[in-house]
Amino acid sequence: MTVPAGVTDLTDVAGLAAAVGEAVAALRDHFAGSTVQVIPDGSGGAFLIVDTVAIGARYEPEVTWLGFHLSAAYPSSDVYPHYVGRVARVDGQAHGEGIGPVDWQNRPALQLSRRSNRWNPARDNAVLKAEKVIAWFASR
DSSP states (O other): OOOOTTOOOGGGTTTSOHHHHHHHHHHHHHTTTSOEEEEEOSSSOEEEEEEEEEOOTTEESSEEEEEEEEOTTTTSSOOOOEEEEOOEETTOOOOOTTEEEEEETTEEEEEEOOOOTTOOTTTOOHHHHHHHHHHHHHTO
């Protein structure tokens, strides 16, 4: 297996589809300073958890984790849904539409439902989608 750029540990990318391994490397580059945990799904895809993501002053705490699944069909498939820790709004209001409590990967989480109906693998990728979801959530 060829090691994707930016990946130094084959143990967490072995058995992943090539595009998923490349996405792992891109996510690690983009979220430098954070740990990106990779949990292979056994089918060439992986569950990923970025341990430190800033979501802004509207939430307590202001920093949480971000998780999602990349299927073996990536990049032809949308990256959906995303998850964050169970943070609370500082104004005490409900999170609103598209956000709900769940358990994900044995963690209490909020599911962030932001489907990309016009996902285009030539333009869209896991890093871009993660940033769009973070920005959307931070603005709620």
